[in-house]
Amino acid sequence: MKWTKEARYRTYESMTLAEQKKLELSVSASPWRQHYHIQPMYGLLNDPNGFVWYNGRYYLFYQWFPFGAVHGMKHWFQTESADLVNWENKGVAIKPDYSFESHGIYSGSGIVHNNLLYLFYTANKRDEEWNRLASQCLVIMDKTGRMTKQATPIIKSQPEGYTEHFRDPKVWREKDNFYMVVGGQREDLTGCVLLYQSHDLKQWSWQGEVKTKERNFGFMWECPDYFELQNHGILLFSPQGIHSKGDSFQNIYQSGAFVGKPLNIANGHFDHCDFQEIDAGFDFYAPQTTVSPDGRRLLVGWMGLPDIEYPTDSEGWAHCLTLPRELSIEGNVLYQKPIRELKEKRKNEVSAKLELSDSVENLGTLSGNSFEMICEVEIGSAQRAGLKLRVGEGEETLLYLDHGVKKVVLDRTKTGTPFAQEYGTIRQKHYQKNKVRFQIFIDISSIEVFVNDGEIVFTSRLFPKIESQGIQFFAEKGSAKIEAIQWKYE
């Protein structure tokens, strides 16, 4: 299929039933459809948007191009859940209607005010010379689900001194004021975050930049999200153009946070520590947070990256969202734990306790392609010890401790159908103590590993054969102790 401009810039409503059926058939033949992650019916999913608790349910929208696994006319697709575990597809929530949004409804956020859900998004337009025009817009949803879109943008364009890379509004409330951060780019092509203020969510005034200590940190900061947690101010964003450095910044684009003192909202000054990458895996971008009714700060990310080809692209669909995670701060480090609601999926428990000495153990009781597993690896004299997951003919995904360098390693070199190999096939992070706890979520084509209760997280897509379901434990050149509990998902 040739993705001409005409083919990419169509609204979902113009899809014919023949096109729909073809996509459905193609997707239904995919061996890589997830069992318990949010994924598109067909087409391409990217950033999570408008994640919010409203009217007794969680709303979680995502960027969606319906016609195939490319980036084109973006819509907001709506999902809902009462429990953060079981999500219901609700169809397209926001689609291009007006001229100012003729080339896509881009990312944004939601906030509840006066019993209404205010959804802020970036309207993307291209003029005849294909110049981009970006504005920030508002649609208001009521409890019946009716959407009332503002007929003009609430912020018509970027401020002077900034380029048209002006997107991804995130709104929060502080006392009687509302604030918005928007991802931006200065005219010198460095990334930054722009700050707006409003009394009513409709009239917005520019406050200047969020003044961070990083004046030259990539060319664009996407998807900013500011919130406070345990008396810290946290600015989450997805910078583009950061060079890799040691084990960090290995992916094409990054996402992470400045953790600091609460933002000085009067002058935009933000006093913070160095940028910390939020995920150590291969496929993570554009996270967004919200607050649960009981006050937890929850995060969902896109389990994918722009400008990378994925094995499902040829099947007419791409990507999924991560599991929701609960954030916390320890020291100045942002921790992510899987939400406690996921425990409701724990049935069919099996466990194992092993002492390994330069050996590989294959326990028949532990296997699968859709499960949660908690595994503690205590490395003794071994040089390497850990797990092989999704083991099958010529396939394995390794998660282990490398004693010599004291690193946790996720190795997808032999994981299955290869992709994005130009960005390497190993991700690793330092660990401290010789006993490391892994909480692992495997789905048909993904892995999420929470190391030491969320100090490090590895989030990655994997594309092994569906029958590659083996789990092995190993210790090389010495001994190690491993304990594991597994809950297979039905």
Next chain:
Amino acid sequence: MKWTKEARYRTYESMTLAEQKKLELSVSASPWRQHYHIQPMYGLLNDPNGFVWYNGRYYLFYQWFPFGAVHGMKHWFQTESADLVNWENKGVAIKPDYSFESHGIYSGSGIVHNNLLYLFYTANKRDEEWNRLASQCLVIMDKTGRMTKQATPIIKSQPEGYTEHFRDPKVWREKDNFYMVVGGQREDLTGCVLLYQSHDLKQWSWQGEVKTKERNFGFMWECPDYFELQNHGILLFSPQGIHSKGDSFQNIYQSGAFVGKPLNIANGHFDHCDFQEIDAGFDFYAPQTTVSPDGRRLLVGWMGLPDIEYPTDSEGWAHCLTLPRELSIEGNVLYQKPIRELKEKRKNEVSAKLELSDSVENLGTLSGNSFEMICEVEIGSAQRAGLKLRVGEGEETLLYLDHGVKKVVLDRTKTGTPFAQEYGTIRQKHYQKNKVRFQIFIDISSIEVFVNDGEIVFTSRLFPKIESQGIQFFAEKGSAKIEAIQWKYE
């Protein structure tokens, strides 16, 4: 909406999701959607097709134009049922693929042979001057539901001496041979039935006409169906161009049967009684029969007629099928009884027993817009006695005995939204004995009345308000006894 040729001759696959949504919204707002009859999701339903027991289920297809309530590009829509009561929509089964069927997949029938379902249909094509070209075609379905369409027609055109009005193949087996009747029109513009024979269901040879005693009986015979029942030969068909006569042939087009001796298949000679109309109601056409696994001859008809405007047309949908009926012969009369499977719907029984004397009784316990009712009316000295159904503000549908002329009368003069009034608003038939039994099926916008165990049947659409649910019993100028049992459907 303007129904240009271009708008009428599109395949379902070319429907956009926006068009689909608009139709769905329009149909969902209709007050006349049926509760327990087969009806289209949207668009126009007409003839039942391919009614057959296969692979442990009943298959029942129907003619479908998806885009609105007009006749245009016809598809076969597929429904399935294990019990003849609960039907499942299965989507489009046959759509135009080849040039010879470029203007519609017209009516036909099914027969099971060697564990395969052979479906015969008429391919309709228009050339550039809009001349019609009709051929008979075959698609074979296997037990997995896969359809294999023959790439060329099995009968390329009508025989010499006949016009292009050549359609609606019905196939049956007799010993080692297969036979097909096709509706036809002689070049002198009189209707007839053409007979074909085959050994393998693929190669067909013309045998001449079915030689009936009616040489000049309307201009076209549609939907022929030949079968044998209780040692009689029965040729069911839908003649067009029959003038009304007494109480008969009141509708725009007719359907009925010649009941006779078994067809002499060697020479096509068919010795039969006069044509008998199969239904005395307002809305019935194009019936088709099949045989159940236990040997019953079952019939389903289209509860509608061509060339008539219906109140739902403006809602983007039209028509439904009748309930399935079991046929039998008493004397030389074709009886139709509701299939016994419908008794499974009998819950919530209420009954009444009344002696009326020039009065109207309104029993609160009996009411509804979706029910079955058995009612015996014994007319005494009354001039008229019977029922008023779907009674509401200014609305009523009458079913009564007219003692003076000894006729059963169905009167929809005040039934609700009027339509087809140019064909009259009363239908009536003679009865013999003064005690008459009615078995009545009311759905949201229809009535089917089986009189005296199926000797007479009245099938009609009704378009009253949904809240017109009253039932009244009446006797005028004298006395009558009425007993009724009602089962309201949930």
